[in-house]
Amino acid sequence: MSNKTLAIIKPDAVGNGFTGKIIDRIIEAGFKVQAARLIHLSREKAEGFYAVHKERPFYNDLVDFMTSGPCMPMALEKEDAVNSFRSLIGATNPADAEAGTIRKDFAENIQNNAVHGSDSDKNAQKEIAYFYTSNEILDY
Ligand code: ADP
Ligand code: MG
Secondary structure, three states: OOOEEEEEEOHHHHHOOOHHHHHHHHHHOOOEEEEEOOEOOOHHHHHHHOHHHOOOOOHHHHHHHHOOOOEEEEEEEOOOHHHHHHHHHOOOOHHHOOOOOHHHHHOOOOOOOOEEEOOOHHHHHHHHHHHOOHHHOOOO
């Protein structure tokens, strides 16, 4: 079991002014933020990040959305980080997300769903490396 995951506060949540509230939920839930930075994704960078969804009907709209404004990728650490973070954010569609989850409280819809969370330890490692070099991940 790994203890790291990649989170992204997506452009809807940044634009709606929820960055601070979401970071607070993350820290309150026991995660340590080891890297964070506000960036505006290029089309190429967003396409690469979601390459696994290339054949899905929502792919182009998803890339449009992820490049529509700044977002904040974060490397998070906690025991069983991937599963713990997926529980904290709730279901992909906020309409199906449990009460008290980040998506339930801050997402707009199934696409503009406030946050990303890695879905496996392997992908967490890959996704963290997609945004941060190892010396940008701060252990404390
Ligand atoms: P999750 O982010 O919960 O792991 P997926 O990996 O299945 O969900 O999808 C990646 C992202 O693509 C979602 O977070 C959401 O922004 C978008 N998405 C997923 N399914 C749909 C859909 N049916 N319609 C529009 N956008 C979607
Ligand atoms: Mg996913």
